[in-house]
Amino acid sequence: TAAANACAVSADELIAAVSRVTPAFGRGEVIDVNGSPVxxxxxxxxxxxxxxxxxxxxxxxxxxxxINDEYADGRDMSWLWDVDFSSLRDTGVAxxxxxxxxxxxLRLEYDQVPVNxxxxxxxxxxxxxxxxxxxxxxxxxxxYTAMLKTxxxxxxxxxxxxxxxxx
Numbered sequence: 001t002a003a004a005n006a007c008a009v010s011a012d013e014l015i016a017a018v019s020r021v022t023p024a025f026g027r028g029e030v031i032d033v034n035g036s037p038v039x040x041x042x043x044x045x046x047x048x049x050x051x052x053x054x055x056x057x058x059x060x061x062x063x064x065x066x067i068n069d070e071y072a073d074g075r076d077m078s079w080l081w082d083v084d085f086s087s088l089r090d091t092g093v094a095x096x097x098x099x100x101x102x103x104x105x106l107r108l109e110y111d112q113v114p115v116n117x118x119x120x121x122x123x124x125x126x127x128x129x130x131x132x133x134x135x136x137x138x139x140x141x142x143x144y145t146a147m148l149k150t151x152x153x154x155x156x157x158x159x160x161x162x163x164x165x166x167x
Contacts, residue, residue, distance in 0.1 A: 066146035097125035
């Protein structure tokens with residue numbers, strides 16, 4: 001209400017305006033894949049990963065983590081050890097992929113998070129993940145280049161908005 005008063009608009013108008021804000025591609029973007037909402041969550045550092053994990057109840061969605069270490073991601077993935085993954089302990093992670101999939105799987109093991117599958121072939125992993133458990137919401141936590149490759153893989157099986165970076 002204070003924000004609405006400061007802007008000289010009603011609270012309803014302010015809420016309506018905020019509800020139309022859409023996330024940038026790969027940053028909370030939701031893509032429908034055969035009736036399952038698949039949310040892409042970009043993770044670039046420990047705090048961002050922690051906040052993304054804290055934003056969702058893992059019991060309400062299947063989880064995939066895709067980690068690359070290409071130039072745009074940064075080569076040093078040691079920051080993953082500064083993330084607390086224990087919130088995923090009860091539900092586990094359905095799929096881990098990317099160039100650094102095995103490093104991520106090891107990191108999850110240290111937090112006693114069960115991992116169902118590890119597949120370094122990202123396109124194959126994405127397809128397997130999104131087609132499993134039809135209708136269930138899915139979260140894919142991914143580094144930047146993994147997110148681009150994930151969007152491209154999803155673009156082959158679902159409608160993905162053109163974000164100017166190719167499908």
